[in-house]
Amino acid sequence: MNNVIICLFASAGFDRATQGVAGAGRRLADALGGQLHAIMLGAFTATDEAALAAIADHVSVATELADYQPETCLAALTQLCQPLAPRAVLLSNDTYSQELAPRLAFRLGGSAVADGVELISHSEHLQVKRAVYGGKAVATIALKRNPAVVWLRARAFEPAAPRDVTANVEPAALTLTTNSATRIVERKSESAGEARLEDAQIIVSGGRGLGGPEPFEDLKALAATINAQVAASRAACDAGWCPPTWQVGQTGKKVAPGLYLAVAISGASQHLAGMSDSKVVAAINTDADAPIFKHCRFGIVEDYKKVVPLLREKLAAARQ
Amino acid sequence: MNIVVCLKQILDPLAPAREFRVDNEKKEAVRGAASLVTNIFCENAIETALQTKEKLGAAKITALTFGAADAEDSLRKALAMKADAATHVMNDGATNPDPLAVAQVLTAAIQKLGAFDLVLTGRESGDWGVGQTGALLAELLNTPYVGFVDSIESADGKLKLKRQTDNGFELVEATPPLVVSITNDEHNVPRIPKTRDVMMSVRTPITKFTLEDLGVDVATIRAGGDYYAVADLSIPVKDVQCEFVTGDSLEQKVEQLAQRILEVTRAL
Numbered sequence: 193m194n195n196v197i198i199c200l201f202a203s204a205g206f207d208r209a210t211q212g213v214a215g216a217g218r219r220l221a222d223a224l225g226g227q228l229h230a231i232m233l234g235a236f237t238a239t240d241e242a243a244l245a246a247i248a249d250h251v252s253v254a255t256e257l258a259d260y261q262p263e264t265c266l267a268a269l270t271q272l273c274q275p276l277a278p279r280a281v282l283l284s285n286d287t288y289s290q291e292l293a294p295r296l297a298f299r300l301g302g303s304a305v306a307d308g309v310e311l312i313s314h315s316e317h318l319q320v321k322r323a324v325y326g327g328k329a330v331a332t333i334a335l336k337r338n339p340a341v342v343w344l345r346a347r348a349f350e351p352a353a354p355r356d357v358t359a360n361v362e363p364a365a366l367t368l369t370t371n372s373a374t375r376i377v378e379r380k381s382e383s384a385g386e387a388r389l390e391d392a393q394i395i396v397s398g399g400r401g402l403g404g405p406e407p408f409e410d411l412k413a414l415a416a417t418i419n420a421q422v423a424a425s426r427a428a429c430d431a432g433w434c435p436p437t438w439q440v441g442q443t444g445k446k447v448a449p450g451l452y453l454a455v456a457i458s459g460a461s462q463h464l465a466g467m468s469d470s471k472v473v474a475a476i477n478t479d480a481d482a483p484i485f486k487h488c489r490f491g492i493v494e495d496y497k498k499v500v501p502l503l504r505e506k507l508a509a510a511r512q
Numbered sequence: 513m514n515i516v517v518c519l520k521q522i523l524d525p526l527a528p529a530r531e532f533r534v535d536n537e538k539k540e541a542v543r544g545a546a547s548l549v550t551n552i553f554c555e556n557a558i559e560t561a562l563q564t565k566e567k568l569g570a571a572k573i574t575a576l577t578f579g580a581a582d583a584e585d586s587l588r589k590a591l592a593m594k595a596d597a598a599t600h601v602m603n604d605g606a607t608n609p610d611p612l613a614v615a616q617v618l619t620a621a622i623q624k625l626g627a628f629d630l631v632l633t634g635r636e637s638g639d640w641g642v643g644q645t646g647a648l649l650a651e652l653l654n655t656p657y658v659g660f661v662d663s664i665e666s667a668d669g670k671l672k673l674k675r676q677t678d679n680g681f682e683l684v685e686a687t688p689p690l691v692v693s694i695t696n697d698e699h700n701v702p703r704i705p706k707t708r709d710v711m712m713s714v715r716t717p718i719t720k721f722t723l724e725d726l727g728v729d730v731a732t733i734r735a736g737g738d739y740y741a742v743a744d745l746s747i748p749v750k751d752v753q754c755e756f757v758t759g760d761s762l763e764q765k766v767e768q769l770a771q772r773i774l775e776v777t778r779a780l
């Protein structure tokens with residue numbers, strides 16, 4: 193009854209987010225005195241699989257689920273979780289996990305919570321901490337049903353150290369039911385080749401104050417001098433100046449780089465909700481009272497049009 | 513095609529953070545001077561429904577909310593945007609019912625309204641950001657579910673949904689009935705209603721249901737539901753001192769900025 197399940201999409205590999213979920217699952221299973229079961233949707237590489245087997249007690253691999261289709265995957269996961277009578281099912285914060293989690297909770301008779309940053313297990317029901325009100329407040333949610341199905345802000349959780357024992361890796365025993373009411377017929381990636389924003393060490397981010405799509409080209413040139421990736425506020429994405437995949441915030445990417453340079457971004461709480469875990473935040477903004485500066489280690493009150501080209505030159509020169 | 517759009521009225525999420533307070537007793541935000549607005553993703557959902565109707569040529573759009581008396585304003589706004597009808601389920605119980613309670617109420621209301629092809633919700637709300645209403649509705653209505661959709665096309669009796677993913681987008685073919693949650697993109701920015709339509713909307717009758725009308729577990733729902741509860745709500749404190757770069761010229765200031773940046777990046 194105290195088992196913990198982690199559901200992992202193999203396509204992510206054993207990346208930092210997956211490690212965070214595995215770490216959270218390991219610690220929770222230990223705290224509850226239960227076993228940690230990993231259910232893999234698709235197959236990891238041998239190395240990734242070995243890393244996971246050194247953390248979980250059981251690993252089952254559903255190679256049939258490598259191609260995600262919402263209804264099929266949900267039915268399959270329900271089938272795999274049910275017999276384990278878990279106390280908790282943990283998922284990462286990717287699109288598919290977010291789509292599945294509440295429905296999986298419903299089918300297992302449990303309660304779901306989104307975007308957990310801390311799991312508290314000392315009472316009968318699990319409690320989950322999460323940001324609410326666009327990051328202006330933090331709530332502790334007490335679940336009333338078992339299992340707790342939680343998708344985690346995965347990188348907020350520390351990875352677990354590998355153990356001396358290795359779990360058996362077995363194929364998942366599964367009877368697939370296909371449901372043709374929905375079918376993903378095409379997948380398009382807009383960030384081909386680039387590392388994921390969530391894993392970036394340095395981010396240069398642009399906001400509405402840039403005034404159009406062209407200045408993003410200047411931000412890209414600036415970013416290139418310090419191996420940074422470019423991101424944006426929702427206002428810039430909504431304006432169509434950059435793709436929605438660049439959006440950082442409550443409803444965008446949750447990033448935590450070593451340096452986040454906000455250019456012409458005011459620092460609305462919903463934006464901060466996606467980047468306030470950054471080690472150092474810096475900003476370029478004409479308004480000294482912009483809320484972003486309340487979160488900055490350093491900043492400059494100037495027009496970005498004057499600052500960005502000059503800054504690029506200086507950073508490029510330092511690189512030589 | 514019958515499209516139901518579920519919407520939620522919330523405290524204006526753009527109200528300044530420095531004025532934000534919480535009530536530790538009630539475990540919710542203090543309204544203060546903040547106004548009540550329709551959750552932005554719900555407005556994106558109305559906009560998407562309107563565009564879908566325009567593409568299809570014909571459809572009936574019903575805006576539906578479960579909320580206190582004030583929530584009628586959100587329905588009026590939806591009508592002003594040109595939704596065809598509106599239904600208000602009066603919430604006279606807990607101000608922050610849990611997501612299953614909300615989905616149970618909305619499900620009962622949708623079933624009472626009759627046949628539907630498409631139910632739209634926002635991906636999450638700007639207050640509690642729960643992000644479960646659409647998915648739970650799909651379970652209760654026994655339909656498929658697709659999340660994070662930003663546009664809907666129709667072809668040969670099927671719907672083609674474009675939805676955002678972590679690194680791009682996907683096209684999903686779907687046969688109604690189904691539930692879809694809507695996210696924002698540059699094409700579904702909510703339209704501004706015409707003054708004439710705002711005036712008309714005031715006169716449009718709104719269908720009103722009480723919880724008793726719906727045959728739901730009234731006592732549990734009034735108490736806030738039996739799915740989860742808020743045990744604690746607090747405002748995190750974060751105090752960082754910003755050092756503004758100084759200098760007599762722009763050149764000097766930017767030089768300092770570059771040095772500070774390099775200090776950080778070199779240590780990574």
Ligand SMILES: Cc1cc2nc3c(=O)[nH]c(=O)nc-3n(C[C@H](O)[C@H](O)[C@H](O)COP(=O)(O)OP(=O)(O)OC[C@H]3O[C@@H](n4cnc5c(N)ncnc54)[C@H](O)[C@@H]3O)c2cc1C
Pocket residue numbers: 326398399400401402424425426427428439440441442443444445455456457458459460461462463466476477478479482494495496497525526552553637638639
């Ligand atoms: C439910 C909900 C979810 C949301 N989710 C997100 C999210 O995930 N991510 C997100 O970013 N937002 C999100 N928002 C929107 C958020 O509230 C803000 O509206 C948005 O972040 C503002 O973007 P911005 O800072 O680019 O624009 P603005 O707030 O307009 O700020 C522009 C800034 O640019 C500065 N500026 C102008 N000209 C110049 C110049 N020449 N040089 C230098 N500086 C200049 C201005 O001083 C100002 O500070 C959400 C909102 C809601 C309600």
